[in-house]
Amino acid sequence: MPSSNRLFVRLAEGLSALERALMPPACLLCGVENAARDGETLVCPLCRSRWRTVAHPVCVRCGETRTPGEPACRICNWWPQSLGRVRSAVWLSGGARQAVHLLKFEGWWRIAEPMARSMQSLEPLTDQLLLVPIPLGRRRRRARGYNQSAALARSLARMGRFTLAEDRLSRIRETGAQSALAPEARMVNVRGAFEARGVRDRRVVVVDDVFTTGATLVAAAEALTSAGARGVDAVTFARAQGPLGQAVMN
Numbered sequence: 165m166p167s168s169n170r171l172f173v174r175l176a177e178g179l180s181a182l183e184r185a186l187m188p189p190a191c192l193l194c195g196v197e198n199a200a201r202d203g204e205t206l207v208c209p210l211c212r213s214r215w216r217t218v219a220h221p222v223c224v225r226c227g228e229t230r231t232p233g234e235p236a237c238r239i240c241n242w243w244p245q246s247l248g249r250v251r252s253a254v255w256l257s258g259g260a261r262q263a264v265h266l267l268k269f270e271g272w273w274r275i276a277e278p279m280a281r282s283m284q285s286l287e288p289l290t291d292q293l294l295l296v297p298i299p300l301g302r303r304r305r306r307a308r309g310y311n312q313s314a315a316l317a318r319s320l321a322r323m324g325r326f327t328l329a330e331d332r333l334s335r336i337r338e339t340g341a342q343s344a345l346a347p348e349a350r351m352v353n354v355r356g357a358f359e360a361r362g363v364r365d366r367r368v369v370v371v372d373d374v375f376t377t378g379a380t381l382v383a384a385a386e387a388l389t390s391a392g393a394r395g396v397d398a399v400t401f402a403r404a405q406g407p408l409g410q411a412v413m414n
C-alpha cells in the first residue's frame with residue numbers, strides 16, 4: 165500500500181475513534197446508557213416511540229388535527245394560494261420539544277437524523293421535488309454554526325429520492341424572533357424576508373423544524389412562487405399546539 169494510502173487509512177481510523185469517543189454513551193433524551201447504540205442514531209427507539217404523532221384526520225391544507233364537520237380552519241383560512249399543504253410529524257411536546265431544543269440551541273446537529281426519519285412518510289414528500297430548507301439570517305447562522313432546517317432537509321434527502329436545494333432560498337432581511345409575536349405581527353415580521361431563485365417549474369417542499377402559524381412558510385412560499393415554482397408544500401418535524409402555538413421557540 166502506498167504510504168499516502170496508509171496515512172489516509174490511519175487518519176480515517178483515528179477519526180472514527182474520535183467520533184466514538186464523542187458519541188454520548190447514552191440516549192440524548194432519556195439518558196439510558198447504550199440505549200441509542202442501535203445504529204447511528206442518538207435517540208433510543210423507546211424515546212422515538214414516545215414522540216406524539218399528529219393524528220389524522222387533519223385539515224387537508226395546513227395539517228392541523230381536526231374533527232370532521234368543524235367550521236373553516238382557523239389556522240390556514242388566511243393563507244395565500246402560494247402555500248399548498250403543510251404536514252408535521254409530531255407535536256411539540258415532551259421529548260420532541262427536547263429534541264428541537266438540542267438541535268437548535270445545543271449544537272446537536274446529528275439529532276436531525278432521527279427527527280428526519282419521523283418525517284419521511286409525510287404526504288408532500290413524493291418523487292421529483294426540490295427540498296428547500298428555511299434559511300437563517302447570516303447573524304444567526306454564524307452564531308449557531310449551522311442551519312437546523314438544512315440539517316433536517318439534508319437527512320431527508322439522504323433517505324429519499326429528493327434533491328436538496330439549499331441555496332435556492334435566502335434571507336434578504338434579518339427578522340426579529342417570532343416567538344413573542346401575535347399571529348398578525350408574525351406575518352408582518354417575515355413578509356418580504358426571503359428571495360428565491362432556480363426553482364422555475366419545479367415542485368418545491370419547504371423544510372422547517374417547527375410549525376406555528378405558518379407565517380414563515382407563507383413568506384417563503386410567496387418568494388418561491390414569484391421565482392416560478394410550480395407548487396410549494398412544506399413539512400416540519402414538530403407542530404406547536406394550543407391557541408396558535410403559545411409554546412414556541414424561535
Ligand SMILES: [Zn+2]
Pocket residue numbers: 191192193194195196199207208209210211212
Ligand atoms: Zn431514550
Ligand SMILES: [Zn+2]
Pocket residue numbers: 223224225226227228237238239240241
Ligand atoms: Zn387548516
